[in-house]
Amino acid sequence: MTKRLLALVLAFLLLTGCAGRPDWQETEFFAMDTVMKLRLYGTEEPTEVFGTVIRGISALENVLSVTKEESSVARLNRGEAVTPSEDLRILLEKSIALSERTDGCLDPTIYPLVKLWGFTTGEYRVPEETEVQNALKIIGSQYISFENDMISLKNGTQLDFGAVAKGYAAEVCAKMIREAGCSGILTLGGNIQTVGEKPDGSDWRVGITDPEQPDESIAALSLQGSHAVVTSGGYQRYFEENGVRYSHIIDPATGYPAQTGLSSVTIVADSGFLADGLSTALYVMGLEAATEFWRDSDDFEMVLITQEGEIHVSEGLSSRFSCEKEYQVIEK
Ligand code: AMP
Numbered sequence: 202m203t204k205r206l207l208a209l210v211l212a213f214l215l216l217t218g219c220a221g222r223p224d225w226q227e228t229e230f231f232a233m234d235t236v237m238k239l240r241l242y243g244t245e246e247p248t249e250v251f252g253t254v255i256r257g258i259s260a261l262e263n264v265l266s267v268t269k270e271e272s273s274v275a276r277l278n279r280g281e282a283v284t285p286s287e288d289l290r291i292l293l294e295k296s297i298a299l300s301e302r303t304d305g306c307l308d309p310t311i312y313p314l315v316k317l318w319g320f321t322t323g324e325y326r327v328p329e330e331t332e333v334q335n336a337l338k339i340i341g342s343q344y345i346s347f348e349n350d351m352i353s354l355k356n357g358t359q360l361d362f363g364a365v366a367k368g369y370a371a372e373v374c375a376k377m378i379r380e381a382g383c384s385g386i387l388t389l390g391g392n393i394q395t396v397g398e399k400p401d402g403s404d405w406r407v408g409i410t411d412p413e414q415p416d417e418s419i420a421a422l423s424l425q426g427s428h429a430v431v432t433s434g435g436y437q438r439y440f441e442e443n444g445v446r447y448s449h450i451i452d453p454a455t456g457y458p459a460q461t462g463l464s465s466v467t468i469v470a471d472s473g474f475l476a477d478g479l480s481t482a483l484y485v486m487g488l489e490a491a492t493e494f495w496r497d498s499d500d501f502e503m504v505l506i507t508q509e510g511e512i513h514v515s516e517g518l519s520s521r522f523s524c525e526k527e528y529q530v531i532e533k
């Protein structure tokens with residue numbers, strides 16, 4: 202590059218404000234048991250939007266947490282009747298509907314089983330067969346009762362929104378970011394939510410974690426506009442006993458951690474709730490049933506990675522998917 206050209210490029214960068222100064226602002230915070238990150242574009246004064254989003258997530262956590270003693274869900278789980286907030290009612294109705302749609306693979310009343318395997322306390326153990334059978338008896342959306350604007354749980358069943366809460370929160374926050382006139386990207390643990398377009402029009406790049414090396418990405422998606430990208434994987438939380446890996450995603454049909462040959466499921470959808478709920482449900486289904494389910498649907502795309510390392514990408518994503526490894530495209 203000649204000196205003159207170099208001077209011109211430098212002058213352009215200074216004038217446009219791009220000389221090392223990013224066109225985004227970022228904050229990191231801890232909520233819902235995970236580190237969350239919010240990057241905003243299109244605002245010089247992000248503090249207010251950051252505050253709105255953090256307060257929004259914290260308000261949801263105060264309703265949905267199974268461990269916060271005064272949350273509505275904790276109270277329901279102790280057998281109390283509760284007047285639900287609007288979010289709790291929406292989340293319950295959506296979860297029951299998605300449970301039906303997925304033939305029970307997603308089940309919002311899974312908590313007795315999650316506890317039995319020690320996933321709430323970290324005191325993991327393989328329960329006795331009779332304990333699993335007893336827990337199975339009190340699981341199912343039919344035990345959620347809606348009466349006179351109150352909700353209660355029958356038969357000792359208990360709620361756990363762990364499979365959908367972050368996705369729902371991302372969806373709620375996306376609305377707040379849009380209303381503030383910004384675009385951005387929100388990372389809630391394994392859940393990514395893009396909002397709007399980047400000011401320079403470039404794609405959002407979202408990595409897909411390598412289940413064998415969770416610090417690395419195995420593939421990437423290039424997306425435009427607002428999308429939820431959610432991954433469920435056995436590698437995210439598990440324990441091992443006698444050489445068997447038991448993951449935190451439980452098959453409500455058997456009461457045992459799902460072992461269907463998948464190591465991760467990534468869902469891309471417009472709705473964060475749907476992406477999160479389906480990532481869990483399709484992990485329980487396994488490759489074949491998940492493929493059939495996708496063929497019968499038109500509201501999401503997916504990337505499935507098997508324990509053998511095969512990568513399967515639904516055709517609606519294939520032009521937005523990049524991966525150095527070989528992969529197969531699933532067609533309708
Ligand atoms: P995710 O990481 O979104 O797949 O959600 C997993 C979390 O959801 C677990 O840690 C449990 O709290 C809960 N969970 C496990 N299995 C199920 C299931 N089959 N249906 C609904 N929630 C589940």
Ligand code: MG
Pocket residue numbers: 363364365431433476477478479480481
């Ligand atoms: Mg999920």
